[in-house]
Amino acid sequence: MGSGIREVAVVGFAQLTALEDREHNEVELIIPAVQGALADAGMERHEIGFTISGSCDYLSGGPFTFVSGLDAAGAWPPVKESHVEMDAAWALYEAWVAIQTGDVDSALIYGFGKSSLGDLHEIMGLQADPYVVAPLWPSMVDMAALQASAFLAATDYTESDLCAIAARSRRAAVDNPYAVRVEDATAQELLARPVTHTPLRDSDIAPITDGSAAIIIATREIADARCERPAYIRGIDHRVDAQGLGLRDLATSASTKLAAQGAGVSNGPVDVAEIHAQFSHEELILKEALGLDDAVVVNPSGGPLGANPVMATGLIRIGEVAARIRSGSANRGVAHASQGPCLQQNLVCVLEGDQ
Amino acid sequence: MSALRTAVIGVGQTRHVVARHDVSIAGLVREAAEEALVDANMDWADIDAVVIGKAPDMFEGVVMPELYLADALGAVGKPMLRVHTAGSVGGSTAIVAAKLVMAGIHERVLTVAFEKQSESNATWGLTVEMPFSSPLVAGAGGYFAPLIRAYIRRSGAPTHIGHLVAVKDRLNALHNPKAHLHLPDIDLATVAESFLLWEPLRYLDVCPSSDGAMALVIGSEQVAKNATGPVAWIHGTAMRSEPTMFAGRDQVNPLAGRKCAADVYAQAGIKDPRKDFDCAEVYVPFSWYEPMWLENLGFCAEGDGWKLTEQGATAMDGDIPWNPSGGVLSSNPIGASGMIRFGEAAQQVRGRAGDYQVPLHTGLALGHAYGGGSQFFSMWVVGASQPQ
Numbered sequence: 001m002g003s004g005i006r007e008v009a010v011v012g013f014a015q016l017t018a019l020e021d022r023e024h025n026e027v028e029l030i031i032p033a034v035q036g037a038l039a040d041a042g043m044e045r046h047e048i049g050f051t052i053s054g055s056c057d058y059l060s061g062g063p064f065t066f067v068s069g070l071d072a073a074g075a076w077p078p079v080k081e082s083h084v085e086m087d088a089a090w091a092l093y094e095a096w097v098a099i100q101t102g103d104v105d106s107a108l109i110y111g112f113g114k115s116s117l118g119d120l121h122e123i124m125g126l127q128a129d130p131y132v133v134a135p136l137w138p139s140m141v142d143m144a145a146l147q148a149s150a151f152l153a154a155t156d157y158t159e160s161d162l163c164a165i166a167a168r169s170r171r172a173a174v175d176n177p178y179a180v181r182v183e184d185a186t187a188q189e190l191l192a193r194p195v196t197h198t199p200l201r202d203s204d205i206a207p208i209t210d211g212s213a214a215i216i217i218a219t220r221e222i223a224d225a226r227c228e229r230p231a232y233i234r235g236i237d238h239r240v241d242a243q244g245l246g247l248r249d250l251a252t253s254a255s256t257k258l259a260a261q262g263a264g265v266s267n268g269p270v271d272v273a274e275i276h277a278q279f280s281h282e283e284l285i286l287k288e289a290l291g292l293d294d295a296v297v298v299n300p301s302g303g304p305l306g307a308n309p310v311m312a313t314g315l316i317r318i319g320e321v322a323a324r325i326r327s328g329s330a331n332r333g334v335a336h337a338s339q340g341p342c343l344q345q346n347l348v349c350v351l352e353g354d355q
Numbered sequence: 356m357s358a359l360r361t362a363v364i365g366v367g368q369t370r371h372v373v374a375r376h377d378v379s380i381a382g383l384v385r386e387a388a389e390e391a392l393v394d395a396n397m398d399w400a401d402i403d404a405v406v407i408g409k410a411p412d413m414f415e416g417v418v419m420p421e422l423y424l425a426d427a428l429g430a431v432g433k434p435m436l437r438v439h440t441a442g443s444v445g446g447s448t449a450i451v452a453a454k455l456v457m458a459g460i461h462e463r464v465l466t467v468a469f470e471k472q473s474e475s476n477a478t479w480g481l482t483v484e485m486p487f488s489s490p491l492v493a494g495a496g497g498y499f500a501p502l503i504r505a506y507i508r509r510s511g512a513p514t515h516i517g518h519l520v521a522v523k524d525r526l527n528a529l530h531n532p533k534a535h536l537h538l539p540d541i542d543l544a545t546v547a548e549s550f551l552l553w554e555p556l557r558y559l560d561v562c563p564s565s566d567g568a569m570a571l572v573i574g575s576e577q578v579a580k581n582a583t584g585p586v587a588w589i590h591g592t593a594m595r596s597e598p599t600m601f602a603g604r605d606q607v608n609p610l611a612g613r614k615c616a617a618d619v620y621a622q623a624g625i626k627d628p629r630k631d632f633d634c635a636e637v638y639v640p641f642s643w644y645e646p647m648w649l650e651n652l653g654f655c656a657e658g659d660g661w662k663l664t665e666q667g668a669t670a671m672d673g674d675i676p677w678n679p680s681g682g683v684l685s686s687n688p689i690g691a692s693g694m695i696r697f698g699e700a701a702q703q704v705r706g707r708a709g710d711y712q713v714p715l716h717t718g719l720a721l722g723h724a725y726g727g728g729s730q731f732f733s734m735w736v737v738g739a740s741q742p743q
Contacts, residue, residue, distance in 0.1 A: 005459060051596075057439075058418045063411035063480055064441055067727050070598045078611035081596035081731075082447055085412065085419055085439040094436065094451060100458035101358040126418040130474075131379055134417070240435040242426040258432060340422040345435065 008099050009223035009230030010322035010351065012041025012216030017307045019180040020116040021210040026055075026065060029212045030072035030112050037108065037214035042226045045074045048216070049104025051081040052095050054088030054111040055311045058123050073108060080104065087111060087276075088213065089314030089337030089347050095217060096236055105219045111312035112212035120208055120310060127341055129243065140341060141205060141279075145197035147250040147342040148281040152199055154251035155284075159199050162280035163190040166203040166305060169280075173302025178316075180307045181207040203305075204280040211309025213316045231322035231351045234332075237262025238347035243340065250342055256289035259348040260334075265290055268352070271330035272297045274317035276338040278304045285343065286336060296334075300324070314338065318349050325353045358457035362579035363587040363701040363737060364572045365395025371535040371567035371686035374473035380420060381427035384469045387568035388428055391465065395572040396583045399429035402572070403461035408438040408448025408468040409690030410726075413480035415471055428467060442495075442638065442726025443594075444468065445569065445693025446733030449722075450592045452573050453735070457589075462575045468694035469568035477564055477689060496561055496641065498728065500553035503643040506607050507555065510646070512661035514555060517642035518546040521560045521684060523670050524639070528681025530710035535565045535686040546642075560642040567688030569695045576741075587701035587737040590719065591622030599728040606729050612651040615732040620653070623719065623736035624743075629654045629668075632736075634676040634703050634713040635721040636696035640683045645669060649677075652723065671713070679703065679711040693724025697735055704739045715739060 014036025016029060038045060051073050055066045066083045075081060080103075084091050088111025095107035124140035152158065164187040173179035183203075190203045197205075223230035239255035239262070241248050248254065260266075273296050277283035287298065299305075301320045304313050314337025321333035330353075337347040367390025369375070375383055384407075392398065405428050407421040417423065421437040428435075440447040445468040452466035478494040506512070525541045528534035541559065549558035579586045595615035597604070616628075625631045637652070639645045646660030654675065655663050663669055669677035678684075680699040683692045700722035702708045706715065718739030725732050 056419065057411050057413060063413050064727065066439070067441065067599060067730075070596060070730075075596050075598050076601070078595040078597040078609075078614050080594055082438065082451065082594060083440050085421075085437050090436060094454075097451075097454050097458050097460060100460065101454050103358065103454075123418060126416070127420075127422050129423045130415070130417045130420070238434050239432055240422070240425045240430050242431045243423050244426070247426065255432065339419070344422055344425070 006100055007220040007232055008096055008217050009220065009232045010215055010318065011218050011223050011227040011230050012037040013319035013323055014040055015178050015211065015213040015316055015319060017178045017180055017209050017211035017309050019209065021114065026060065026112055026114060027068050027072045030069055030110055033212040033214040034073055034108065034110055037216050041216040043216060048106050048108045049080065050095055050098045050107040051079050052083060052091040052107065052109055054084050054086050054091040055113060056085060058126065059113045059115060059117065059310065061118055069112065073110060087311055087314035087337050087339045089318060090238065092215060092217065092315060092318060093236055093238060093347060096233060099219060106222055107217050108214065109315065110212060110214040111315045113309055113311040114210040115208045115310050116210050141197050143245065143341045144279045145200050146245060148199050148279060150250035151281050151285055157284060160187060160191050162204050163187040165280040165283050166190050169299055169302050169305035172300055173306030176301045176306055178307055179302045180209050182306065200279060206278040206304040206308035209307050209309045211312055213312040213319055215315060215319050229326050229328060229353050231325035231353060233349060234352045235263035235350040240345040243344050245342060253285050253289040253343050253346060256286055256346040259346050260290045263348040263350045265334055265348060265350055268332050270296045270332060270334050272300060272321060272324050272333040274299055274301060274303065274320045275336045276304060276314050276317050278308060282343055290334060290336060314347065321351050325351055359459055360576035360741065361453050361456045361589045362574055364574040364578060364582050365391040366698045366702055367391030367394055367570045368533055368695065368698065369567045370533045371565040371688055373565065375471065375566040380415060380471050381424055383471055383566065384424055384467050384568045385427045387570035388465060388467050391570035391572050397463065397572060402429060402463055402465045404434040404455055404464050405430040406436045406438065406448055406452040406464060406466040408444040408694065409470055410441065410444055411480055413475065414477050414689065415474040440726060440731050442689065443693055443724040443731040443733045444726065445691050445695065446697050446722065446724030447594055449571055449694050449697045450594060450733055450735065453589055453592055456573055456575050462578055464573045465570065466573060467568060467570040468691040470688035470690040471566045472564045472688065473566050496553045496556055499641055500556055502606050502729065503555060503641065506643060506647050509607065510658045510661055512646060515543060516646055516661040516664055517555065517560050518543050519664055520639065520642035520645040521546045524678050524682045524684040527671060527679055527711060528685035531680050534681040535563050556641055562640040562683045562687040565686050565688040567686060567691055569691040569698050571698055585705040587704045588741050590736040590738045590742045591619040592735045593618035594733045597730050599730055607647065608651050608657060609729050611730060612725065612732045615734050616652045619734045619736055625736065628652060629675045631717055632675060632719050632721050633715050633717055634679055635723065636680060636699040637677055637723040638683055638693060638696055638725050639678060640687065642684065645677060676713050679708065679713055693733060696724055697722035701737045704737050
């Protein structure tokens with residue numbers, strides 16, 4: 001679906017992460033990200049046409065977590081603003097739509113969450129069908145392990161392939177100042193460690209992370225004036241699968257495949273991909289669904305296995321790809337975001353610099 | 356560039372009741388969605404994308420429940436969005452859905468808002484003590500009652516004004532078979548004698564707690580022109596937000612509400628809302644919010660809202676009926692309440708409001724929702740005719 005009529009680019013990005021932040025509340029986590037993204041874009045708050053956030057009330061354990069976020073984003077005089085109870089990558093999608101209507105020319109998008117306040121894995125288990133599945137209290141890791149088992153059974157991949165992804169991600173994360181879990185270990189060393197949720201090891205599971213991220217997007221007119229090398233959104237699409245784990249083939253991701261087609265991933269060469277894989281096996285499923293070959297550099301930031309500030313993790317994938325295009329180290333890249341049990345809902349964004 | 360023409364093609368809603376024990380959340384939302392599809396003369400396969408709205412997830416105890424609802428709402432393989440903007444969410448959700456069409460991305464979007472309050476307890480859900488924050492433990496009524504007292508002090512309104520609204524909206528609801536409350540014997544004395552909850556709000560000044568869902572099918576100009584039934588053309592949409600608290604903020608007559616109204620009126624060419632609208636469906640969860648929003652929305656000068664209510668201007672036989680459907684005071688599935696306002700406004704201009712249909716002169720109606728600490732606003736103007 002699409003490329004859109006108006007050309008829109010990422011012109012600013014900032015993030016903030018911590019393993020377990022006992023010092024700052026959500027507002028204090030968002031402020032530096034918003035300020036950083038604005039500074040990166042060379043824009044002032046009042047120049048922003050539309051503001052939107054993505055967050056999850058259950059992370060803080062109370063209603064309306066996003067309301068106080070307005071204090072960080074700045075909303076006086078009153079602003080055009082919205083919120084999705086989704087990863088902020090979908091907030092970026094809504095912002096892109098708002099620009100497509102012609103109502104606004106730029107948008108501030110932010111996502112945030114403090115996973116350390118509760119038991120993230122149990123909380124995300126409450127996404128399951130509340131009458132049939134949730135009363136059994138499967139955690140998100142339990143469900144991911146079921147998918148990993150189904151995937152290994154359906155393919156030639158083994159646990160050592162999962163460990164290779166974990167090892168590569170942890171090593172890549174060494175160079176990422178925002179990664180909260182880094183390690184220079186080989187796949188063999190990880191394989192020797194205990195399995196916690198068959199067939200997954202601790203190294204296959206994204207770390208609990210507190211954090212936030214903010215992105216500024218704008219039309220070409222603004223982007224070219226403010227930014228040396230804007231990262232243009234060439235295509236963005238998102239799709240959802242049925243949730244029931246028995247309703248879909250867990251070894252594949254049909255919704256990712258549809259979103260990749262809609263976003264036009266295969267319309268050109270892909271230099272880099274940031275994939276929202278919270279578990280090692282998800283990267284293999286997603287890489288296949290996105291149609292990426294082995295030449296593509298995947299998760300050079302270390303990906304979610306290096307830092308996973310839930311509700312901002314997907315938005316950070318877009319920011320990381322955009323940053324590489326803006327720095328000139330890549331020309332065309334794919335960012336992917338996911339949410340829901342076993343990769344239920346997926347968003348794909350293709351970004352590109354001007355030739 | 357300007358946004359593309361867009362219209363409401365179909366409207367559906369459940370009967371709103373205190374507890375729907377006969378259906379799951381999925382069953383509830385599907386009931387509203389199917390009615391909207393039938394009304395639009397469409398099938399599930401015709402829908403390009405689904406936009407879901409509801410208030411805090413704690414109201415049902417399901418994290419991001421739209422994920423579990425994806426198959427029930429025919430969203431599998433399609434784009435699906437979940438909006439949450441506090442009490443204004445029903446309105447915001449309809450606007451997000453409309454924008455997908457205005458942007459030329461989709462032709463037909465299904466949007467559904469719901470709340471199944473019987474699954475949990477909303478007052479509990481609203482009063483959780485948050486980390487790093489001082490506890491409020493007030494519920495919504497405890498939050499808004501001081502603002503109402505401030506309004507009464509400022510305007511000098513007599514104390515029975517709220518009760519007038521409480522009676523009027525419940526009498527309107529008698530003509531709406533889907534309304535939750537049907538109180539044929541209600542009068543001023545019953546409201547005044549009902550027990551005091553939060554000064555000056557008495558039990559009958561307050562909205563009920565409902566299970567219910569609302570669904571709209573929004574289509575492009577082409578889809579609207581091919582529609583088999585009447586459509587409601589969208590003449591304008593607007594959203595505005597401001598922070599909850601800061602020194603000098605006017606919480607009684609918030610600037611965000613005034614700015615939002617000015618924006619949507621400019622888009623729709625509304626000069627004098629009292630004359631230019633045939634009716635308004637406005638989010639009035641506590642009776643006193645009718646006079647307060649009459650002023651905030653520019654239907655009269657500041658301080659005069661209560662006079663319109665007292666004169667009966669907002670009654671069904673008044674010059675500007677407010678909440679002919681019975682409003683939030685008669686049905687309140689929280690996350691859906693805003694979309695019900697938007698949908699009821701559409702039904703009026705389509706001539707589909709049944710026994711609570713108002714006469715159409717300008718063919719224009721206002722849908723309004725607000726939320727948070729009177730800080731999130733969403734509004735749309737719908738009309739019987741295509742915008743010029």
